[in-house]
Amino acid sequence: MKQLRSNWLYSLILVFLIAFPFIVGALTESSPTGVPRGDRMIMRGESVRWQAVLIEVFILSILAMSYNLMFGFTGVISFGHALFFGSAGYIIGLALEYTALDTGAALILGSLAAFVICGGVGLMIGFVSLRLRGVYFTIFTLAVAEMFYIFFSRFALTKAEDGFAVTELPVWLDPSQSRLTFYYIVLALFVLTFLFIRRLVNSPTGAVFKAIRENEDRALAIGYNTLRFKLMAIVIAGMLAALAGILQVLLNKKIGPEMLSVGYTIDPLLNTIIGGIGTFAGPVIGTAGLHLLDTFFRDATLVIGGSTIQVANVWGLVLGLIFILVVIVFPQGVVGTWQSWRLKRQIRHLESRMAVEPSPAPESG
Amino acid sequence: MSEIILEAQNLRKEFGGLIAVDDVTLRVTRGSTHSIIGPNGAGKTTLFNLLTGKYSPTRGTVLFKGQDVTHAPVHRRPHMGMGRSFQITNIFPNLTVLENVRLAAQALSSDSFRFLRRAESFTNYVDRARAALALVGLESMAETPALVLPHGGKRKLELAILLAAEPELMLLDEPTAGMASEQVPELMRTIETIRQQGNKTIVLVEHNMNVVMNISDRITVMHIGRVLAEGTPAEISHNNSVQSVYLGELYDLPRAEN
Numbered sequence: 001m002k003q004l005r006s007n008w009l010y011s012l013i014l015v016f017l018i019a020f021p022f023i024v025g026a027l028t029e030s031s032p033t034g035v036p037r038g039d040r041m042i043m044r045g046e047s048v049r050w051q052a053v054l055i056e057v058f059i060l061s062i063l064a065m066s067y068n069l070m071f072g073f074t075g076v077i078s079f080g081h082a083l084f085f086g087s088a089g090y091i092i093g094l095a096l097e098y099t100a101l102d103t104g105a106a107l108i109l110g111s112l113a114a115f116v117i118c119g120g121v122g123l124m125i126g127f128v129s130l131r132l133r134g135v136y137f138t139i140f141t142l143a144v145a146e147m148f149y150i151f152f153s154r155f156a157l158t159k160a161e162d163g164f165a166v167t168e169l170p171v172w173l174d175p176s177q178s179r180l181t182f183y184y185i186v187l188a189l190f191v192l193t194f195l196f197i198r199r200l201v202n203s204p205t206g207a208v209f210k211a212i213r214e215n216e217d218r219a220l221a222i223g224y225n226t227l228r229f230k231l232m233a234i235v236i237a238g239m240l241a242a243l244a245g246i247l248q249v250l251l252n253k254k255i256g257p258e259m260l261s262v263g264y265t266i267d268p269l270l271n272t273i274i275g276g277i278g279t280f281a282g283p284v285i286g287t288a289g290l291h292l293l294d295t296f297f298r299d300a301t302l303v304i305g306g307s308t309i310q311v312a313n314v315w316g317l318v319l320g321l322i323f324i325l326v327v328i329v330f331p332q333g334v335v336g337t338w339q340s341w342r343l344k345r346q347i348r349h350l351e352s353r354m355a356v357e358p359s360p361a362p363e364s365g
Numbered sequence: 366m367s368e369i370i371l372e373a374q375n376l377r378k379e380f381g382g383l384i385a386v387d388d389v390t391l392r393v394t395r396g397s398t399h400s401i402i403g404p405n406g407a408g409k410t411t412l413f414n415l416l417t418g419k420y421s422p423t424r425g426t427v428l429f430k431g432q433d434v435t436h437a438p439v440h441r442r443p444h445m446g447m448g449r450s451f452q453i454t455n456i457f458p459n460l461t462v463l464e465n466v467r468l469a470a471q472a473l474s475s476d477s478f479r480f481l482r483r484a485e486s487f488t489n490y491v492d493r494a495r496a497a498l499a500l501v502g503l504e505s506m507a508e509t510p511a512l513v514l515p516h517g518g519k520r521k522l523e524l525a526i527l528l529a530a531e532p533e534l535m536l537l538d539e540p541t542a543g544m545a546s547e548q549v550p551e552l553m554r555t556i557e558t559i560r561q562q563g564n565k566t567i568v569l570v571e572h573n574m575n576v577v578m579n580i581s582d583r584i585t586v587m588h589i590g591r592v593l594a595e596g597t598p599a600e601i602s603h604n605n606s607v608q609s610v611y612l613g614e615l616y617d618l619p620r621a622e623n
């Protein structure tokens with residue numbers, strides 16, 4: 001019933017997102033496919049500009065949803081998520097640079113390798129460190145991720161600080177030539193990720209994830225080898241983060257050490273907290289909210305009294321204030337607070353019913 | 366006919382300098398109810414933690430159905446047919462009452478690795494969970510989040526989680542701890558019914574002497590980590606040292622735990 005109603009809402013949003021390039025195009029009288037120049041398309045106009053913004057929202061949402069699978073649904077707190085995101089980027093970079101394949105084949109090979117390797121790295125990190133509980137595990141993941149960051153930004157094979165540039169993407173995939181196609185590819189992968197995570201979390205396996213989050217000792221006591229399930233969560237989250245990393249490379253057409261930086265751990269973490277830990281829509285709402293703010297207000301100028309303030313200069317402060325405000329107003333994130341408000345209403349309803357009938361739990365032998 | 370289902374041989378557990386369990390030997394016959402009594406701090410919960418693998422003993426052996434399980438991991442034991450409940454309520458607070466129990470029903474199958482089907486579509490676990498909830502009288506609360514149950518309800522849930530796994534051997538650590546006294550006889554009757562109908566073995570830690578004397582086939586009395594006496598309820602109630610140490614002095618003291 002509840003699921004049906006939210007499915008309705010989700011379908012509406014999906015229809016909107018599919019129509020979005022055309023809606024913006026119609027409102028601003030710009031072409032969703034850009035402006036033709038000779039036999040190329042130039043990505044100019046409001047519609048393609050907005051598509052780029054949403055593409056970033058979708059990619060970062062995939063990253064946040066993958067983080068939430070561990071953090072929100074399994075209770076495994078890692079500070080090393082950027083490792084998967086960045087490694088996937090570098091694996092593609094290496095495939096493009098060091099194989100004799102054409103770009104398309106190298107991309108496919110690189111992407112497959114990225115999934116396999118990121119899953120494997122997740123398995124290894126998990127196996128070594130998941131026996132550590134709580135904060136020790138978290139610190140271990142941070143250390144490993146930072147190690148990769150330093151290593152990749154110094155190493156000649158990975159072109160140190162410069163990283164790799166992706167040239168000659170196939171035209172149909174190139175966001176700077178066929179942005180509309182790329183928009184729909186990323187939208188489709190975003191929707192698939194959302195549906196996959198929802199299905200996974202509602203499956204028998206996901207039930208165990210939540211049991212581990214709620215009370216790992218009890219999950220052990222009723223017979224679950226919790227280590228195995230936590231490993232599964234890490235491997236799946238790592239592979240989904242790899243997907244986000246691959247898309248990010250295609251969008252920006254470059255790979256550098258910044259993809260491994262702690263920012264790509266903190267962003268999905270904050271986005272998840274703001275949207276709602278352990279909710280399906282939370283990470284997406286958090287990502288969309290913060291990213292849209294970032295995009296449209298970072299370059300603004302404020303005039304207060306007689307002085308002008310460049311928002312960009314105080315962006316960190318603004319972000320911090322927003323974060324504090326959201327956490328105060330929505331202590332469980334936007335979606336989480338909404339859900340718990342509804343739950344509390346339900347419970348109050350139940351209690352008032354129980355007050356009417358003296359025996360709430362009829363015994364049946 | 367008197368097969369020993371669970372045997373502890375010379376178990377000892379030290380915490381730093383403290384010896385919580387000291388050379389405890391215990392034999393539990395299949396199909397029986399075997400109670401362990403003793404004042405607070407006697408080492409009953411620690412003994413349970415040794416029997417169920419939560420702690421590793423400093424010395425000694427645990428045999429379950431003839432197999433040495435001393436160092437078998439905690440999560441293996443339910444698969445062998447051993448289940449326990451906790452003195453301090455130990456549930457999944459933000460999941461529904463039904464889901465708490467359904468998880469226990471699902472735990473012993475390989476279906477837990479099926480991640481592309483909805484959990485509710487495995488109706489056998491839902492059915493078993495509902496049956497366990499009905500046994501303890503919680504079925505009307507199935508959809509409630511476990512954390513909002515009143516204390517007595519949580520104790521019943523604790524028991525239902527155990528029942529859903531259908532263990533051969535149930536180790537119950539003060540199942541009625543902190544329950545309103547008028548609810549105690551009913552819960553104990555439920556436990557007794559389950560034992561008889563399911564031909565289960567029960568190891569019970571319980572403070573209520575009336576309950577223990579009525580329900581038990583054998584009783585082991587612990588005191589400062591050691592076994593003070595072992596015998597039938599009649600033997601125990603006539604044992605002088607038991608009376609002086611336990612029944613006389615401490616039984617009427619208010620319980621400090623939980």
Ligand SMILES: Nc1ncnc2c1ncn2[C@@H]1O[C@H](COP(=O)(O)OP(=O)(O)O)[C@@H](O)[C@H]1O
Nearest residue numbers: 380383385403404405406407408409410411412
């Ligand atoms: N994890 C532990 N670490 C240190 N001491 C413990 C631990 N668990 C129990 N003890 C101590 O062992 C003794 C026995 O405790 P316990 O087994 O809980 O007794 P009972 O269940 O009979 O009341 C107590 O003195 C208690 O403080």
Ligand SMILES: [Mg+2]
Nearest residue numbers: 409410411452
């Ligand atoms: Mg105890």
